[in-house]
Amino acid sequence: MSSILEVRGLTKKFGGLTAVNDVTFDVREKEILSVIGPNGAGKSTLFKLISSFLTPTEGEVRYKGERISGLAPHIAARKGVVRTFQETTIFRNMTVRDNIIVAHHLRSKASLAGFFLGTAVARADERAFGESADEILSFLNLSDLSGEKAKNLPHGHLRALGIGIGLATDPAVLLLDEPFAGMNHDETGKAVAMVRRLRERGLTVLLVEHDMPAVMKISDRIVVINFGQKIAEGTPAEIQANERVIEAYLGAEDESIGM
Amino acid sequence: MTDNRKLIGLAVFLLAVFVVVPWLIAVTGRKDFYYTLTSVALLSIASAGVWMTFYIGRINMGQGAFALMGAYVAAILITQYGVSFWWTIPLSGLFCVLASLVIGLPILRLRGVYFAMVSLVLTEVTRLLSLALPITGGAKGITNIPLPGAISLFGITLVPDFATLENPRIAFYYVAVTLMVLAFAAMYRLVNSRIGHICMSLQQNEELASSIGVNIVHLRLIAFGISSFLGGVSGSVFAVVTQSVYPSSFTVTDSVNFMLNCFLGGLAYVFGPMLGTLTLYFGWNLLFETGEFQLLIYSTAMIVLMLILPNGLLSLGENRRKG
DSSP, X not given: OOEEEEEEEEEEEETTEEEEEEEEEEEETTOEEEEEOXXXXXXXXXXXXXXXXXXXXXXXXXXXXXXXXXXXXXHHHHHTEEEOOOTTOSOTTSBHHHHHHHGGGGGOOSOHHHHHHTOHHHHHHHHHHHHHHHHHHHHTTOGGGTTSBGGGSOHHHHHHHHHHHHHHTOOSEEEEESTTTTOOHHHHHHHHHHHHHHHHTTOEEEEEXXXXXXXXXXXXXXXXXXXXXXXXXXXXHHHHTXXXXXXXXXXXXXXXXXX | OOHHHHHHHHHHHHHIIIIIHHHHHHHHTOTHHHHHHHHHXXXXXXXXXXXXXXXXXXXXXXXXXXXXXXXXXXXXXHHHHOOOHHHXXXXXXXXXXXXXXXXXXXXXXXXXXXXXXXXXXXXXXXXXXXXXXXXXXXXXXXXXXXXXXXXXXXXEEEEOOGGGSSOHHHHHHHHHHHHHHHHHHHHHHHHHSHHHHHHHHHHHOHHHHHHTTOOHHHHHHHHHHHHHHHHHHHHHHHHHHTTOBOTTSSOHHHHHHHHHHHHHHOTTOTTHHHHHHHHHHHHHHHGGGGGGGHHHHHHHHHHHHHHHOTTOTTHHHHHHHHO
16 A cells, blocks of 8 residues: 655654654555554644644645645645544534535636636536535434534534544545544444445545544554654554553553453 | 515515605605614624624624725815716725735634724725825815716616706615615525625634635635625715715714624624614614613613623524514
């Protein structure tokens, strides 16, 4: 399998603090890769760097060989690298369906003026977005809630909606920000199954996550960072046996890394 | 609301402003109302612009600046370059669009109270500029702006020369109301098209909007440009209606009022600024008889209204439909 994303020597400094230090790894096409690490390890910063929400101090992120770090987030999204947010980040006052429809922005063939004038192209776009939104809603089991205001959704569904918004952009790589945070065992099980189905849709998934058992279950490969540096990379079995990883998590119970 | 009901609503509205209001004025003989309603129509156009910036999540207290710019552009073009009034309407709007792009690019990064403060300063800066620049005539302003000329197409006079009219105020009323109808029709279309939804996404969460590929810088400029266009149009017609423009024609107070009009009408409703302007303008004038208590009663009423109707006057209809 070839690499779709290459992270090369990525470094981010905030004043005197080095949040991410010289991190290098590849994301292969259609794999599920998780980035894990103890609290404050720099996971979130790394996540923002890869999705172009932050500009690296040094190093770069390449998507299909093309540099995307340092570009505006909407340009990275246009190229095919799209992130989701944690649950509260949705279009709160829109209905669930409108959340997904508006997120089809990148697929529009008509210009903004075209939408204002209601040209044939724009009307075709609107129809296509509606159909695609309904498909995404049923994929995420949200069809029953499509007319509900997004802010009224229960937590588990909010996360699904966030992923739906990401899917609407038709990404090649979807970056998930802690998709299992705050979920109970059953909910996590369902969410894990859903992330697997994302891959079946042909997506490459990169996720940043705390929940060790879920990560061990779902990931093809895992990258572990601690104090901003990559300390290990490998399959779940390799990571579980890795001395440095166990050391990084020392103090935490063994079961927290799924052993 | 079904399409039919919308069409009936539109027909009733057009009938009211173009036929019933002039008829009522003729019957009652209160010709002074023409000027009042012309002002309301023009101010509501500027308020609609402010509403547009609210729609992308910015509190705009700079509309007075663009109304003043529009007024001066029209006055200067008419008095010094002999441009027809009818051309100065779009030209003033376009001038304001250009100005808003230059100003908006740096300041639209700001959010919340910071944008509000900078835009407020913008109004004051524009007033001071109009005092200082040689072309604007300083504190004396520009006076004796001639009345609009005729519009002819293929030798047929569509609109007569205002100077030949017995009462040009009626003509100005029709001009202002026509522009208001056009402005609000365009706004309605905009908000109910996909552009409106994208603007809405910006208002709700700019980070999320950019993650789905929306160029938020670009879109903020478009919304601010539309807002300023409406401000400029409003100002340009105002200058010609009053046949004069001074640095004090539009001040910080006006900027604040444009914003209050939007609040009062309801930020979630396209027609909010129209109702808000009408209510505030008449409310303020009705309180004139209370003398020194005018401002006290007015501001108390505003505070109470915002407490009991935080979503504006138009939310009353919404509650009734739900209940």
